[in-house]
Amino acid sequence: MPFTVQDLTYAKDALEGISQKTIEAHHDRLYAGYVNKRNEIDAALPKADKSKAAATYSEYRALKLEETFNADGQILHELYFAHLGGHGGKPSGALLAQIEHDFGSFEEFVADVSACGMASRGWATVAYDPTDGKIHSFLGDAHNHGGVWGAVPLMTLDVYEHAYFMDYGTARAEYIKAFWKNIDWSVVEKAFAQVKH
Numbered sequence: 001m002p003f004t005v006q007d008l009t010y011a012k013d014a015l016e017g018i019s020q021k022t023i024e025a026h027h028d029r030l031y032a033g034y035v036n037k038r039n040e041i042d043a044a045l046p047k048a049d050k051s052k053a054a055a056t057y058s059e060y061r062a063l064k065l066e067e068t069f070n071a072d073g074q075i076l077h078e079l080y081f082a083h084l085g086g087h088g089g090k091p092s093g094a095l096l097a098q099i100e101h102d103f104g105s106f107e108e109f110v111a112d113v114s115a116c117g118m119a120s121r122g123w124a125t126v127a128y129d130p131t132d133g134k135i136h137s138f139l140g141d142a143h144n145h146g147g148v149w150g151a152v153p154l155m156t157l158d159v160y161e162h163a164y165f166m167d168y169g170t171a172r173a174e175y176i177k178a179f180w181k182n183i184d185w186s187v188v189e190k191a192f193a194q195v196k197h
């Protein structure tokens, strides 16, 4: 079954400090583009000549490489848009307790993820790693870079320029401040509860 573009659960002009123009370009065109390309690749893969697969260049290699780029582009954007649309503040319950345990305080957590966002060329993703039972921020310079196998993403900060340049120019730190004001923590709490379950 082909992948489908997930609609936003909030109005495109509902965010504080992230404009409708940015959301239209980001969600409706860029994110949708990854979904469409993933479907295109899925349809092309069965027809690719596997007997010619080669690491230097082959049609099969090109498709497999871009499969992860577009799949991760889809998945990370769906995560990102799903937990926007809220009013920021703080999480509560088990998620807050885990964050305080792993980072010292919620403020330290925000500072860490924000720093990861400043240091990255693509994504700062918050994930629960079952190998140590902790929440981490992981840096990804591209959709298909920086993923840690087995770690379950809970939330993500898109720091590609397309996420903020129309609203903030080069002032990425201002965009990251706006990002935190729009988090719907109930979405992240639910993701964490599923992971712990």
Ligand SMILES: [Fe+2]
Binding pocket: 026, 030, 077, 158, 160, 162, 163
């Ligand atoms: Fe993006």
